[in-house]
Amino acid sequence: MQDPTNNQLDAVAPGAKLVGFDTYRAAVSHSVVSLDVHTEHPERFRGCLDAGTAGDIHVFDISADEHAVHRTPALVARAPQHYFKFTLIEHGGGLIVQEGRETALRSGDMTIYDTDKPYSLLFDDAVRMSIVMFPKQMLEIPTEMLGRLTAVRLDGSTGVGAMIRPFVSSLAREVTEVDGHVARRLFRTAIDMVGTLLEANLANALTIGAHDALVRSILDYIDDHLSAPELNPSQIAAAHFISVRHLHALFADQGTTVSTIIRTRRLERCYDDLVNPLRAERSVTSIALDNGFIDPAHFSRTFRAHFGVPPSTLRPTRG
Numbered sequence: 001m002q003d004p005t006n007n008q009l010d011a012v013a014p015g016a017k018l019v020g021f022d023t024y025r026a027a028v029s030h031s032v033v034s035l036d037v038h039t040e041h042p043e044r045f046r047g048c049l050d051a052g053t054a055g056d057i058h059v060f061d062i063s064a065d066e067h068a069v070h071r072t073p074a075l076v077a078r079a080p081q082h083y084f085k086f087t088l089i090e091h092g093g094g095l096i097v098q099e100g101r102e103t104a105l106r107s108g109d110m111t112i113y114d115t116d117k118p119y120s121l122l123f124d125d126a127v128r129m130s131i132v133m134f135p136k137q138m139l140e141i142p143t144e145m146l147g148r149l150t151a152v153r154l155d156g157s158t159g160v161g162a163m164i165r166p167f168v169s170s171l172a173r174e175v176t177e178v179d180g181h182v183a184r185r186l187f188r189t190a191i192d193m194v195g196t197l198l199e200a201n202l203a204n205a206l207t208i209g210a211h212d213a214l215v216r217s218i219l220d221y222i223d224d225h226l227s228a229p230e231l232n233p234s235q236i237a238a239a240h241f242i243s244v245r246h247l248h249a250l251f252a253d254q255g256t257t258v259s260t261i262i263r264t265r266r267l268e269r270c271y272d273d274l275v276n277p278l279r280a281e282r283s284v285t286s287i288a289l290d291n292g293f294i295d296p297a298h299f300s301r302t303f304r305a306h307f308g309v310p311p312s313t314l315r316p317t318r319g
Contacts, residue, residue, distance in 0.1 A: 052175035092127035130172030
């Protein structure tokens with residue numbers, strides 16, 4: 001590794017509070033997804049991790065000297081996490097490895113990878129990254145299609161990538177300065193932008209077939225009818241002129257179920273409403289009912305199991 005002091009001047013964010021390797025490894029290893037972190041020079045390593053969370057969306061600003069990060073098969077089996085990680089290389093470079101792909105990344109490049117599958121990130125010198133981590137269900141792109149894009153280089157210098165890059169970069173840089181409803185809106189915007197970038201790259205690589213178009217249509221229908229408590233697989237299947245069995249098979253191929261999709265999207269909408277100051281006068285129960293839940297007690301249990309906090313703790317503080 002080159003002189004770490006010189007590398008840090010280029011790679012580390014201004015004002016970053018650098019820590020030693022043991023502290024950095026602990027922070028990275030417990031940042032939602034379990035990871036193994038290694039470096040050849042722990043005695044002179046310096047790194048920094050700033051993080052922001054809004055529900056189940058996480059944004060990280062990471063600066064660090066030479067190191068490697070591994071999500072091993074054992075870690076995946078012990079603690080599966082149904083997330084995607086979208087990473088922008090701000091400074092430096094490295095290598096992303098997943099599903100047999102090994103892709104070199106340099107400053108300005110972006111990539112996405114799946115936390116339910118083993119992966120490695122290898123950095124030979126100091127690096128700075130902006131990372132957005134979010135549940136897979138938040139992307140309206142079939143999982144098998146996204147598998148074509150994991151651990152590949154996404155260009156951040158031209159086209160859609162050039163428009164998305166500055167937003168993700170500034171979001172990570174200011175991640176500790178926003179919270180509550182503002183953070184949630186900004187984080188959701190970042191995910192929408194990531195989805196647009198991925199769709200643009202998929203469009204360049206293939207033509208969406210009838211199967212994928214049907215899945216997209218079903219997801220749109222679910223979103224449009226989330227507030228209806230009676231929304232169910234039979235209704236969705238009938239609206240798309242397919243059997244219920246076919247409907248279930250479509251989502252089984254993606255490792256999920258129709259009921260899981262409906263529940264997760266309802267919970268996401270409830271979270272957005274709960275942190276929205278414009279809805280501060282609405283009760284938790286009324287927000288749950290507005291989004292298709294019919295049993296307040298069941299909603300509260302389901303919400304806490306999904307987000308780790310009771311819904312009442314998210315209400316905006318009144319002046």
